[in-house]
Amino acid sequence: MCVGKFTNNLHSNSSRLLNDFDGESGRKMWYQYWDYCIRNERDFWKHFNYIIQNPVKHGLVSSLGDAYYYKFSSNPVWFGRFGREGLDESFIKYPMRDWTPTIMDD
Numbered sequence: 001m002c003v004g005k006f007t008n009n010l011h012s013n014s015s016r017l018l019n020d021f022d023g024e025s026g027r028k029m030w031y032q033y034w035d036y037c038i039r040n041e042r043d044f045w046k047h048f049n050y051i052i053q054n055p056v057k058h059g060l061v062s063s064l065g066d067a068y069y070y071k072f073s074s075n076p077v078w079f080g081r082f083g084r085e086g087l088d089e090s091f092i093k094y095p096m097r098d099w100t101p102t103i104m105d106d
Helices: 003-022 041-057 075-093
Strands: none
Touching (some): 041 075
């Protein structure tokens, strides 16, 4: 099965299950899927930083410090591996284009 078809099935089935659980109908849980191939180390770290900072960007936590511990992501694992200084350094060296929080915002 190709990645696109697998992802489409995953999104359709999980949306249906979550809507059934909540008693909702027609709510779309997943959207904007596309394949992307990491081009180089800089590209990898930009995407990595996006993932780490995503809980702050979308208002799920109030600060980047809180995002390091966000339990619904892999952030605690990466925080444990790189520490705050290592992650902060990656944010400075490989900033995201569309949004960057203040590093010491907590």
